[in-house]
Amino acid sequence: METDVYLTADRFPLVRDIGTNRVEQVYTHPDRLLDYDVFVFVAEGSMQVVEEGREYVIGAGEHLFLKKGLRHWGLPQTAPGTSWYWIHFNSAADDKRMNYADHPPLPVLDYFFPDHYEYRFPMPKHGTSLFHRTLKERLDLLLADYMNKKPHRMTRVSLQAYLLFMELKQASLPPSASPDTGRSTDTLDGRVIAYLMQHMEEDYDSGKLAAHMNLNYSYLSAAFKKLTGRSILEVHTRLRMNRAIELMRTSSMPVSELSERLGYKNPFYFSRVFKKTTGESPSAYRNQFY
Template sequence: MDSFVYLTGDRFPMVRDIGWNQVNDIYTHHDRILDFDVFVFVTKGSMQVVEGTTEYIINEKEHLFLKKGLHHWGRPETLPGTSWFWVHFNSPTNDYSTYKEQSPLPEIDFFYPDHYAYRFPMPKYGTSPFHRTLENRLQLLVEDFGKPTEHGMVQLSLQVYQLFLELHKATTKAWSKSTENVGKGEAVAGRVMTYLKQHTNEDFDSEQLSSHLKLNYSYVSATFKSQAGLSIIEAHTKLRINQAIDWMRNTSLNVSEISERLGYKNPYYFSRVFKKVIGQSPSAYMSHFYKSK
């Protein structure tokens, strides 16, 4: 069973409880199988816990996510004086069958409901410079948990979601820097995106891209898709449509003029592509905007 805890772009984790604990004697983690996920952050000392058959030693300023439904237990190895925060929460959903595995690329995605239908695994275990701020932030959340207010748990859950998003960004960035192959993949994808943004006014040419990057196109294509979750051609098309939308919002250009600027063969072909990507014709889409006359 996958031991990662997943969050999604369209729902926030729902906090059950949150707190802080310190032990004065040797401590043994509870032997249990939970129906909720757990976030643990050690502020002092060292905690030992086993998930399934994998042992973790969580040292000071390190975190661990424990997944619901897995067997969690421990030995009497957690040091006296160890202190930690915990957050018990329910993940947004168990059914990810319709969710994308990559977060949307901000340069090319449009903010429709399916834009948010993606999931991402929280870093299972680790630390980063961001972790130095966690103790104070978690302490404030614990204090808020003890103050019953209207919509209090919703607000607390949103704050925990924001904290998890920042944790994900910080820890993933630190991990990527230490992983050479991941770093290379991100670099290739970044170079592709730079090239595509410079060529939105023309049809895509794979040989031209390959020559520009001085890399085999099959390698570039596979690397980009693994990083971005869509093909290079799909990304190029979305960038062109995104440029079209920008002109629709901010200029008085009509559909034919926009089509011509983007290098499409004719406005009818442009309209077919636009409708395939957006779901409605350019003229219908333009009617949504509030524009001065």
């Protein structure tokens, strides 16, 4: 059963309400089935919650996401003196009209492409991090904004909640992740991306990559696609187009020279690849710069 709560890149979560509570007696979480997602952060004490048969004990400085449509309840095990915050919100991740990918764009491909925002990502279900040390103060500010009935209050609060969730997501990444790729250089996909970044100004050579990785290429290709949602050739091509965009931004290099710089022998072919990848020709893309 899927219990992860997902957010999407193209629409921020819409906050329903925000609150805080403290109990001085043993507390039992209500038995509920909700049509919205829940974020809980325990500031003091500990809270016991069961979601569809799985028990969670949220300690001080820990969070838990509860998924809409799943029954959750509690036993009389939440300790006296426990205080917590909650955010109730609706995410677009379950919109059946959208075909969201489960893999975000790789950080090295962060220039806009037509499908750039069409993905969803899971929030860390339960846990803590260094970020959680400041979470109580952040939630106090968010709650104050929620209670302050200014124009566009709910939109502002929803945007702030989205940013908070994104920072919480970032804090959950493994410390070994490379700041350039978002992948650990010890993993298969991280090693492939590191190699592609070193050879982005060359034609793609699957044989050289397989030899560098000391792996069968068919296995390597399938494993990379499963980990990233993209083919190795697609990532190599997008890296080259990103390099072209960087050169456009920092120089007046003509298309023919750009093409040659990036290892394309035919500038017309380079232009076709650029337009297929970005949706615009090199000249049209460049004309957007100020």
